[in-house]
Amino acid sequence: MKLYWHEQIQRYVAGESTQEETIALQQALKDDAELRALYLDYLNLDVALGAAAEVATMTGSEITRMAIYPGASARSILHYWRWIAAAAACAALVVLTIFPRHHDSSRARHDFDATISSTQNAIARLSVEPASSLPGWMSPTASMLQPPEITE
């Protein structure tokens, strides 16, 4: 992949692109599936770095493996939350696609930041919250996610 497109994608995501650059990038993305994959990879990296920074802030330390990626036991319990977080990440990708960052302090910027922030928070919470020590049936929302098995 040409270095030029790496630069153009990052400029667009950061809200630094001119209108001409945006039009050129749009056409290239329509024509090239590999470039679309690169674009989405950059958005994914952007979201993940935001979550990593959030975790580092919350823990007051540098990022750890556990913080970025929960263990197997936590993952199984948080199965549906993971899909919701994934959907939130998808929403962030769509937001970034439609409305890249820019550097003024307009209301739209505030809305964008709030959307991204809530997505990052969701991902960060998903990553650091330990699995509950309580049985699943004690959670008020557990019944919505994992119906308890009734044994005769």
Next chain:
Amino acid sequence: MILWQKFNEFDATRDFRKWAFGVARYEVLAYLRDRVRDRYVFDDALVHRLADDAAAADQRHEAQREALDQCLQKLPVAQRKMVLTAYTKGTRMDELAAERGQTAMSLYKKLHRIRQALLECVRRTIAREELT
């Protein structure tokens, strides 16, 4: 919250993942449609194509987020701290640049290079894991 509000509309026989992605996509599109009027952005056709690609690439992106941990650890400490600080909520790039005795433009360029290096590292890591 919207997913929770719409949860009773979810048909349990359908794919929860597809449903959640669909809800997220259309809610965001609807929310932003009236807001984005002051700048040139991608058209709806490309946005939908990208959203489709994003949904299809979900597993790849999850693997990338996992590999990012290793790649962050490989960065020199100063660069790792810089990139995490830059992504911390409330950080102003001009202030961060001033603290480091750099111009904002110089800082942006460094961040561009670090992101590119991270992405290449992530892709290499996944490719290596696929081989083993």
